[in-house]
Amino acid sequence: MCGIIGYLGxxxxxxxxxxxxxxxxxxxxxxAGICTSSDNTLHVHKLQGRVQNLTAxxxxxxRGIGHTRWSTHGRPSDRNAHPFADGxxxxxxxxxxxxxxxLELKEELRKEGVQFSSDTDSExxxxxxxxxxxxxxRQAVLDTIKRLQGAYAFCVLKNDREEIIGVRNGSPLVVGxxxxxxxxxxxxxxxxxxxxxxxxxxxxxxxxxxxxxxxIRTFQGEPCPFNVKEVNWNLEQAQKQGYKHFMLKEIYEQPxxxxxxxxxxxxxxxxxxxxxxxxxxxxxxxxLVGKYLIETVAKIPVTVEIASEFRYKEPLFSAQELxxxxxxxxxxxxxxxxxxxxxxxxxxxxxxxxxxxxxIAREVDQVIYTRAGPEIGVASTxxxxxxxxxxxxxxxxxxxxxxxxxxxxxxxxxxxxxNDQIKDLAQKYFHYQNFLYIGRNSQYxxxxxxxxxxxxxxxxxxxxxxxxxxxxGPLALVSEETPTVAxxxxxxxxxxxxSNIQEIKARGGKVIAIATEEDEKIRSxxxxxIYLPKVEELFLPLLAVIPLQLFAYxxxxxKECDVDKPRNLAKSVTVE
Ligand code: M6R
Numbered sequence: 032m033c034g035i036i037g038y039l040g041x042x043x044x045x046x047x048x049x050x051x052x053x054x055x056x057x058x059x060x061x062x063a064g065i066c067t068s069s070d071n072t073l074h075v076h077k078l079q080g081r082v083q084n085l086t087a088x089x090x091x092x093x094r095g096i097g098h099t100r101w102s103t104h105g106r107p108s109d110r111n112a113h114p115f116a117d118g119x120x121x122x123x124x125x126x127x128x129x130x131x132x133x134l135e136l137k138e139e140l141r142k143e144g145v146q147f148s149s150d151t152d153s154e155x156x157x158x159x160x161x162x163x164x165x166x167x168x169r170q171a172v173l174d175t176i177k178r179l180q181g182a183y184a185f186c187v188l189k190n191d192r193e194e195i196i197g198v199r200n201g202s203p204l205v206v207g208x209x210x211x212x213x214x215x216x217x218x219x220x221x222x223x224x225x226x227x228x229x230x231x232x233x234x235x236x237x238x239x240x241x242x243x244x245x246x247i248r249t250f251q252g253e254p255c256p257f258n259v260k261e262v263n264w265n266l267e268q269a270q271k272q273g274y275k276h277f278m279l280k281e282i283y284e285q286p287x288x289x290x291x292x293x294x295x296x297x298x299x300x301x302x303x304x305x306x307x308x309x310x311x312x313x314x315x316x317x318x319l320v321g322k323y324l325i326e327t328v329a330k331i332p333v334t335v336e337i338a339s340e341f342r343y344k345e346p347l348f349s350a351q352e353l354x355x356x357x358x359x360x361x362x363x364x365x366x367x368x369x370x371x372x373x374x375x376x377x378x379x380x381x382x383x384x385x386x387x388x389x390x391i392a393r394e395v396d397q398v399i400y401t402r403a404g405p406e407i408g409v410a411s412t413x414x415x416x417x418x419x420x421x422x423x424x425x426x427x428x429x430x431x432x433x434x435x436x437x438x439x440x441x442x443x444x445x446x447x448x449x450n451d452q453i454k455d456l457a458q459k460y461f462h463y464q465n466f467l468y469i470g471r472n473s474q475y476x477x478x479x480x481x482x483x484x485x486x487x488x489x490x491x492x493x494x495x496x497x498x499x500x501x502x503x504g505p506l507a508l509v510s511e512e513t514p515t516v517a518x519x520x521x522x523x524x525x526x527x528x529x530s531n532i533q534e535i536k537a538r539g540g541k542v543i544a545i546a547t548e549e550d551e552k553i554r555s556x557x558x559x560x561i562y563l564p565k566v567e568e569l570f571l572p573l574l575a576v577i578p579l580q581l582f583a584y585x586x587x588x589x590k591e592c593d594v595d596k597p598r599n600l601a602k603s604v605t606v607e
Contacts, residue, residue, distance in 0.1 A: 033113075033127040034058050034099040035204065036221040037186040037195045039240055040212020044095035051214075051221035052082045052097045057270045058218075059405025060099035061107035061387065066114040066123040067095035071191040073123050077112035096186045096195065096215075098125035101405055102387035104133070105150030114188075115154045117161035118146060121190045124160065126153035127217055128183030128202040131294055136178060156185055164189075169239050169248070172196045176237075176250055181294065184232075186215050194241050198250075199232040201290075206230040206238050206245050208259055213240040219262050220269040227262045276594040278408035278488070282580050283447060285416045286440040289573070291402040292420035293439075297428050300397050301379045303353035307346075308335040309369035310357040311604070313411040313483065314418060318357050319476035320572045321422035327569065329429035338365035339607070342372055353379045359406060359414035360603040361389025370394055383421055385414050399425070408595045409602045410488050412580050415480065416443075419573055439573065442564050446577040449561060453578055456543060456559055457585030461489075463514055467505060467540075468495040468579075470518035471528050473572050477518055481579030488597050489587035498531040509540040516582070517557070518575055521547040522568040532556050545578055 034055030038044045044067045052063055063085055064077025069092035078084045082099065098113035105111040114123040130136070133152035136159065141147070145158045159178055164171040168189050182201025197204050197215040207214030207222035207229050214222040215238065219229055230245065232238055236255055239246045247255040264273060274280035306325060308318035315337055322333040336344075338356075342365055354373035358366045361384040370380050370391055382395035385403050392398045403417035427434035460466075466485060470478035475497045482493035496505050498517070509515065515535050519528040529552075532542050536556055544557040547565055554560050561578045563571075587594050 033101050033217070034060065034221065035096070035125050035127055035184060035186055035215065035217040037096040037188070037197060037215035037240070038212070039094040039193070039195050040209060040242055041093060042212065044092050045089045047225070048095050048097035049082065049085055050224065051216065052085075052099055054220040054224070054266065054270070055099050055217065056082055057220070057407065058099065058101070059407070060101050062100045062109070062112035063098065064112045064114055065090065065095060065097040066116070066188060067092035068188055068190055069093070073116060073120050073188070073190045075114060075116065075123065077109060077114065079107050079109050079112060094188065094193070094195065096123060096125045096188050103129060103400065103402075104152040106388045111149045111151050113153060115149060115151070115157045117157050119161070122157050122161050122164070123188045124153065124157040124185055126156055126183060126185040129181045129291070129294060130155060130179055130183060131181040132179070153185075157187075160187060168192055168194060169196050169237065170252070172198060173237060173248075173250060173252055176200070182291070184217060194239055196237065196239050197232070198237045200234050204232045204238070206232065206240060208245065211242055213242070213245055215240060218269065218272065219264070220266055223262060223264070223266055223269050228259050229262055230257045230259055275588065276408065276584070278410055278412060278584055278594050281406055281408055281413045282577065282584065284404070284413050285577065286443040286447070288403050288413045288417050289420060289440040289443060292417055292424070293436075295402060297399060297421070297424045299381070299428065301353055301381070303379065304331065304351040306331060306333045306353055306355055308333060308355045308357060309338045309341050309366055310335075311338050311363050311365055313415050313480060314357040314359060314366070316476045316480040316483070317415050317418035317422065319479070320419055320473055321357070321425070323473040323476075324422050324426040324569070325429060328426040328432070331429055336369070338363070338369040342368040346372070346376070348373070348376045348378045353381055355381045355383060356391055356395060357383045357418055358391050359385040359401075359403070359411055359418075361386045361391040362603045362605050363391070364605050364607050367391050367394065383418060385417065409597055409600050410484055410583075410594075415576060416573065436570065439570065442566060442574060443577065445564050446574050449578060450581055453561065453581040454585045456561070457582055457589055459559070460514055460543070461586045461589045463512065464492060465508070465513045466491060466493040467508060467513055467515040468493060468518075469498040469501065469515060469528070469531060471498045471524040472522060474518035474520060474522070474575060477572055477575045477579065478516070480576060481516055481583070484580055484583035485586065487600060488583055488594050489590055489592055490598070491586065498528045501531055501534065506534065506538065509535050509538045511539050511541065514541040514543060516579070517542050517544045519544050519546050519553060520563060520571045520575060521550065521565070522571060529553065529556070545575055
């Protein structure tokens, strides 16, 4: 996720902005840059790679803006790093978020003679501001906003003005209040060293900071009342935005991930009649849900292969097949090897990747980026949701249908509101040594994902099975000492799973059911029930994963495990 900092005061801006960017590094980024202003001139230094690379030099001035970039549009490179300037080097902009209509705006600006220096969506903002400027920077920004579609926060500096303008629409931005100095930042970690007094901007608000003060307006230019809040967090708490762990923060970011994912449109270069999905871990389980979605919606056959197995097979590829690699990091060694195997055999490859310009993203024939933003917790949560969202989009695209689900993000928010209930359940069940997870159809991969989450962060043994497999062996494990998490949401196989729960109960097993609201019947055969809102069968996986993540999280937290960095595991598995 990109990071922003802006400073205007009595100190040298460059070292201060640099330190602010270092505090934003935890968000993940691939390039960084700073622009300062002195003697009516803008000075810029921006580079691909670490913030540390910017320490080799300094720029003059007591005002400036800085940015860490997590690529979305345009690969990581010096030229795509922020800040961006207009042709006359009078305006400078740093931007977080996505400008959805940038291609259209770019085309229009090009026709008017504007030359672009990057491949980003962000650069259109600075050229529009330069065009709209008639002596009032804030007004030029407000006029520019009228042309922008998407979610964004950005800050603007002008060479000869003692002010910085910041706006918020869908991406966070805070104002830090100092003494004879003020700040703008995408999160409080960047300013906490200098001030604990902050204003959290709301969407559709525009802040103007000067050395002396702050003025906040609506996007219509009307003055806005604001509250200055005192932040009591330390730096580490601020980076987690008050959440105890990154994993919990990332679980709560999922509604936003849904909204961001739905903003992107998808198109494919290749045609194929069969899809082979290759992936590892959570990404493999996303692939299993993808199989269900693509076969149900687009009627295209899909096989899903664990990459570490697939790479050592002698697959019988045939023309008209496409290999789809799913990976958050884009660096997983086995998934990469599976891609290379397909390429050697002349088979087309597609990547569904979260980290822009990662190795797999560069090696596949075509890449679709998921919109999870950086995931810091080793346990994958929001990346899984972003992978599912993109697989829905792919399934609908292949079927030639529109994918415009209503209220999905709000339904996820409703599930997140069950957190306290799930925490109580974690308290009740954390001392068990073994768990079973069961589900059928699209809920089976969710059972696998729920069991993986519990294993990897709480070190409790958990096994997942298709509910119909119980009688073929795992039923022997059922006892009072082995609770079962049963995914029994109302779908076409509901009654079958319901019967499996009865079989478990008849053998003295405890059952935590994940069920659909108003299903009173299930309460009578389960020890505990987590009720989810009613949604179309196709969308059940998106909702059902959240209680599984929260249950694993709270159990691990109660057991005082290192939730974000579980033992023996790495975030990116770059070796076999
Ligand atoms: O970066 P990738 O998506 O390729 O990673 C694949 C797995 O290593 C990853 O999903 C792993 O299973 C997670 N720790 C699960 O939470």
